Amino acid sequence: MKTNLEFGPICRALLRNKVGAVLIALQIALTMTIVVNAIFIIVERQALMQRESGIDEANSFYLTSTGFGNDFEPKRVIEQDLDVIRNTPGVIDAIQINAIPISGGGWSMSLTTEPGDDQEDVSTANYFVDAHGINALDLEVIAGRNFTATDIRWRERNQPDWPDNAMITKALAEKLFPDIPWQSVVGKTVYIGDDEPVIVTGIVDKLQAPWIGWSELENAMLSPEKMVSESTRYFIRTEPGERDRLMAELEDTLANAYGNRLIRNVTTVTETRERSYRQHSAMIKILSTVMVLLTLITAMGIIGLTSFNVNRRRKQIGTRRALGASKQAIVRYFMLENVIISTTGILLGVAMTIGLNMLLIEWFAMTALDWYYIPAGMVVLFVVGQLAVLGPALKAAATPPAIATRTV
Amino acid sequence: MFYYYLKLASKSIKRTPWLSGLMMLAIALGIGACMTTITVNYLMSANPIPEKSDQLYYVQLDSWSPHFAAREPNEPPDQLTWTDATNLMQAQQAFRQSAMASSGGVVQPDNPDVKPFMASLRLNFADFFPMFNAPFLYGSGWQYSDDTARKQVAVISKETNDRVFGGENSVGKSITIAGEMFTVVGVLDEWVLVPRFYDVTTGAFSETEDVFIPFYMKQVMQLSNGGNTNCWKSPEGEGFEAFLMSECINYQMWVELPTDAERDAYMTFLNAYVDEQKALGRFPRPHNNRLSDVMTWMETEEVVADDAQIMMYMAFLFLFVCILNTVGLLLSKFATRNGDVALRRAIGATKGAIFAQYITETALIGLIGGVLGLALASLGLQAIESLYGDFISELVHLDATMVVLSFGIAITASVLAGCYPAWRVCSIPPASQLKTQ
Incomplete structure (x- = not known):
């Protein structure tokens, strides 16, 4: 094999210019370390961002109504408002709700399957909705039944007790009763805040909690109640394409319907998702930029150094060409030289990649890298190295053999 | 001599524009990335009240459940119950002290041209203002006697004053907050705290509140809970009072203790207080x-x-990586100059002179890279602001420290990068190089 024979001279030539080769290898190793870890973080964050909240995000929005003045009657205004909103053309349904999924703020309680404060508990987010909740939030009751108008009660200010029944998500049903199929959780009694019994009358398919960083994100409980409060939130689901028009229209309608109140924070769920996940999308964008720039810098470094080597060895290249070496042989020389440097760098890079990942786990409680990121990173860095060296190598191959005869 | 080296350096840079440009770009990108991230970290970890940050103490009492800790591993809760906050305030055992809560309420200006608006409220005690060096534009805070007398007094932010009173001195005027009349006793000046350390439970980079009113107004006006409310057991009984008397935490407390002795004494007091409460069946x-x-x-x-x-x-x-890149490129660049160096050495230049010449060149590259890097850093900070949104806007400005630091890093980095190549080039034996010419 001809290529094998070329390893000897290449290695000897490299040893004469150790520092340059070592620098490139180090650069490749560090680039691999950063790129692989960055890609891993990016993929992880993307997976987080793709989780679905369970509600009709594209066609929903919400707003806050805050009444003031001493003659403000919350119950009457809330009933009127809901009536007005529900009868507006383009609105599918609307509810009063205490918290918005994935928005960052809400209620949570602990549930147990036996009464008592020493029981193992499961935390859940709590949403207060009426019989329209399922429709407005675009949920499906997959076992049991939806709330009816007779289930709904008013929760007075600071009233601590809970209605007799509730619906829970399938995920929560499975967490509470891991030993039985989720369908049979309907009819079971759970205890809220240690000792207050609540009967599960329905299971819904999927609804996320308000806190996207919470480990119990899929645990949610729907409580059949409306709240007596000056400041209240309405959640509105519209026909596709009607959302933006209705946001402006309903803001005006509600503000005009009753003078002594403010309508504020008219917000789409799309915007809420963007805000909640902004940190992750920012991290993805920043790391992507860093990765691209870094790879470019390394590639440029390889190009610069190889070009320099090519220039310095013009005479030798010319001599080789004059002695009968083909153009391919010259290109192959530089490519092989890069293979040796890259392989060294990549092997070092594997160790450093794992090292950085371990540090990130230790310092920032991150998860361990999946093994296949490493071979993928090795291939990418290898290809980048070969591509970078190709230009200068072709230039080297174009060296006319006649140059060997000059200036010597 | 230095000027001569500088001239040589700029000539040499012009001779290889691509290679030099690549080096500057690499340094600029590295510096830009570092400056951007260092600035954000530096401002996030800034000391918001350096003059007395070691005299102000956040109070935590472990009032949590017998079965599990408030925060793993065995950390006390991050807030206090109403009972404990008010008891500690009544004891008045610290030099200064203030329990706090947050809430919100509608402000209804008397002027019919100004629309009512939702204001963020902080409920605190009189000591809050001197303790945190709150800057006053007009008037001052209230007295502890106003707290205990449950007087309806308010300190408002500059922004609120501009909005409600058109920016004039509003001390003594009345303002309707959450349906109740308050008398304005003070107007704050711009008050930017990064981080807003006195309450980080609702995000460390929130703004200071619009209106400050006495803590006991929470009870008097039955104000809603701001921030996080956590309970390890449900309130006993119904209504607002039952909630206040419960084991639910929603209140923060700071004390000012100027000396270590005072701090130790306060700790002893806290432990004694908890023992007292244990006797009552709590804690x-x-x-x-x-x-x-x-x-x-x-x-x-x-x-x-x-x-x-x-x-x-x-x-x-x-x-x-950028520095490694630069070292590699410099090595190549200087190696093409072996002939020149040999000639200069042969006609009497010392090694030191050669070294100085090439280091000047790398420093110049570093300086230009640094300037570019600074420009990239301000672009980077803008990008961070647009990626993260408004809440971070206090974190994304370059200050003088950062500018000096970035030049420092840029020049140090490039001079370090240039050392080895410059040493290599000045240590070549003149004779061998001259011979091959």
Whole structure:
């Protein structure tokens, strides 16, 4: 094999210019370390961002109504408002709700399957909705039944007790009763805040909690109640394409319907998702930029150094060409030289990649890298190295053999 | 001599524009990335009240459940119950002290042209203002006697004053907050705290509140809970009072203790207080009370986001790669000059002179890279602001320290990068090089 024979001279030539080769290898190793870890973080964050909240995000929005003045009657205004909103053309349904999924703020309680404060508990987010909740939030009751108008009660200010029944998500049903199929959780009694019994009358398919960083994100409980409060939130689901028009229209309608109140924070769920996940999308964008720039810098470094080597060895290249070496042989020389440097760098890079990942786990409680990121990173860095060296190598191959005869 | 080297350096840079440009770009990118991330981290971890951050202590009492800790591993809750907040305030055992809560309410200006608006409220005691060096534009805070007398007095922010009173001195005027009449006793000047250390439970980089009113107004006006409310057991009984008397935490407390002796004394007082409460059947957990000074508390609450730190370390690695890149390119560049160097050495230049000449060149490259890097950093900070949104806007401005630091890093980095190549080039034996010409 001809290529094998070329390893000897290449290695000897490299040893004469150790520092340059070592620098490139180090650069490749560090680039691999950063790129692989960055890609891993990016993929992880993307997976987080793709989780679905369970509600009709594209066609929903919400707003806050805050009444003031001493003659403000919350119950009457809330009933009127809901009536007005529900009868507006383009609105599918609307509810009063205490918290918005994935928005960052809400209620949570602990549930147990036996009464008592020493029981193992499961935390859940709590949403207060009426019989329209399922429709407005675009949920499906997959076992049991939806709330009816007779289930709904008013929760007075600071009233601590809970209605007799509730619906829970399938995920929560499975967490509470891991030993039985989720369908049979309907009819079971759970205890809220240690000792207050609540009967599960329905299971819904999927609804996320308000806190996207919470480990119990899929645990949610729907409580059949409306709240007596000056400041209240309405959640509105519209026909596709009607959302933006209705946001402006309903803001005006509600503000005009009753003078002594403010309508504020008219917000789409799309915007809420963007805000909640902004940190992750920012991290993805920043790391992507860093990765691209870094790879470019390394590639440029390889190009610069190889070009320099090519220039310095013009005479030798010319001599080789004059002695009968083909153009391919010259290109192959530089490519092989890069293979040796890259392989060294990549092997070092594997160790450093794992090292950085371990540090990130230790310092920032991150998860361990999946093994296949490493071979993928090795291939990418290898290809980048070969591509970078190709230009200068072709230039080297174009060296006319006649140059060997000059200036010597 | 230096000027001559500078001329040589700029000539040499012009001779190889691509290679030099690549080096400057590499340094600029590395510096830009580092500056951007260092600035964000630096401002996140800034000491918001350096003059007395070691005299202000955040109070934590472990009032939590006998069966599990408020925060793993065995950390006390991050807030207090109403009962404990008011008891500690009544004891008045510290030099200064203020329990706090947050809430919100509609402000209804008397002027019919100004629309009612929702204002963020902070409920606090008189000591809050002197304790945190709140800057006053007009008037001052209220007295502790106003707190105990449950007087309806308010301190408003500059922004609120501009909005409601058109910016004039409103001390003595009345303002309707959440349906009640308050008398304005003070107007704050612009008050930017980064981080807003006195309450980080609702995000460390929130703004200071619109209106400040006495803490007991929470009870008097039955104001809603702002921030996080956590309970390990449900309130006993119904209504607002039952909630206040419950084991639910929603209140923060700071004390000012100028000396270590006072701090130790206050700790002893806290432990004695908890024993007293234990006798009443509360505090089922063993003693676990804390007094954390400002910077310790910021660290406990992890005010500097993990992502910001990860990015900073990544940026350092990035800069390191850029420097390696520059060293490699400089080696190549200087090696083409072996002939010149040999000639200069042969006609009498010392090694030191050659070294100085080439180091000047790398420093010049570093300087230009640094300037470019600074420009990239301000672009980077703008990008960060647009990626993260408004809440971070206090974190994304370059200050003088950062500018000096970035030039420092840029020049140090490039001179370090240039050392080895310059040493290599000045240590070539003149004779052998001259011979091959």
